[in-house]
Amino acid sequence: MAPVQTPRRVRDLGVVVGTQPTGPLNAITDVPGVRVGQTTISTGDLHTGVTAIVPDGYADGLPAAVAVGNGYGKLVGSTQVDELGVIETPVLLTGTLSVFRVADALLTWLLDRDPRATSLNPVVGETNDGHLSDVRRRPITPEHVHAALDSASADRPAEGCVGAGTGTSALGFKAGIGTASRTAGRGTVGVLVQANFSGTLTVLGTPVPAAPLDADGNSCMIVVATDLPLDARQLGRVARRAVFAMGRVGSDFSPGSGDYAVAFGTHRPPAFADRELRPVFQATTESVEEALLNSLTMATTTVGYQGRTAQAVPHDLVRPR
Structure with missing residues (x-):
């Protein structure tokens, strides 16, 4: 059995991704006005939860905007985002078979706050945590969803085996939630990921092979936030770069993968020239790469449904040689 190790972010292990500076928290909540709340279920055969942005x-x-790298997944509300170029609700993440219960609970929470609303488009994504959690039980209740929403704060979100990442695995190891940010010119790009996909872990270009997990689900949800005044078309370009960045950590983009990015801006755009997007694209890919690595190094070995195990990545394999 591997020795117990303290979860640490990759920067604390000496791994510095890219060249752009991070925000103060190196998290999606560095974007002003963005908060995150999470509810975690981790007991016996259940390892799942909710993450609310x-x-x-x-x-x-x-x-x-939404970018689809591989559409084998359930992203509730994505077609209206494509059509109108806006989100009108928080973005929530959970396990595959709970996604519809989460969407319904989100609607209840929103309707309670707006008695005049007659049409709302909840945006809820998922990855399959069925390797470590009994997904058929669909344990998420409205109380879990409302707790995640009500607890949302501007603090750095917890990472690893929390919220929607409680039962996920990636690149042969236990993974979960990860976050990171970069400053880009006159604004900030922040990212939060729910990592649950296959491939060979790659750290700063160096592969770190692992014994493959016999796990269901090979997917990733990426949420990108920025306070730069980008329009929906430009945010679509950003979202596509977010999916591309999965390849930097070794994703094999398998046929059974649901790889999605949702990108939103907190400021409605007056104008932003496309020629100014280069540092924004770089900020996005660097943030996604670091967030995915954080989702692994902040996770802990987990024994779940039917005794299945996902091992945490040994930090010695990640540290620069």
């Missing part, structure tokens, strides 16, 4: 001003519609 709550931006200020969502009720008035914020510019947004």
Whole structure:
């Protein structure tokens, strides 16, 4: 059995991704007005939860876009985001078979806050945590969803085996939730990921082979937030770069993978020239790469459903040689 290790972010292990500076928390909550709340279920055969990304001003519609790397998944609300270029609710993440219960509970939470609303488009994504959690039980209740929303704060979100990442694995190891940020010119790009995909872990270009997990689900949800005044078309370009960044940590983009990115802006755009997007793209790919690595190094070995185990990545394999 591997020795117990303290979860640490990759920067604390000496791994510095890219060249752009991070925000103060190196988290999605470095973007002003973005908060995150999480509910975790971790007991016996259940390892799952809810992660809520709550931006200020969502009720008035914020510019947004969705990028689909591989559409083998359930991203509730994505077609309306594509059509209108806005989100009008928080973005929630959970396990595959709970996604519809989470969407319904989110609607209840929103309707309670707006008695005049007659149409809302909840945005809820998922990855399959069925390797470590009994997904058929669909344990998420409205209380779990409302607790995640009500607890949302601007603090750095917890990472690893929490919220929607409680039962996920990636690249042969236990994974979960990860976050990171970069400053980009006059604004900030922040990212939160729910990592649950296959491939060979790669750290700063160096492969770190692992024994393959016999796990169901090979997917990733990426949420990108920025306070730069980008329109929906430009956010679509950002979202696509977010999915591309999965390849930097070794994703094999398997046929059974649901790889999605939701990108939104907290400021409605007056104008932002496409020629100014280069540092934004770099900030996005660097943030996604680091967030994915954090999702692994902050996770802990977990024994779950039917005694199945996902081992934490040994930090000595990640540290620079």
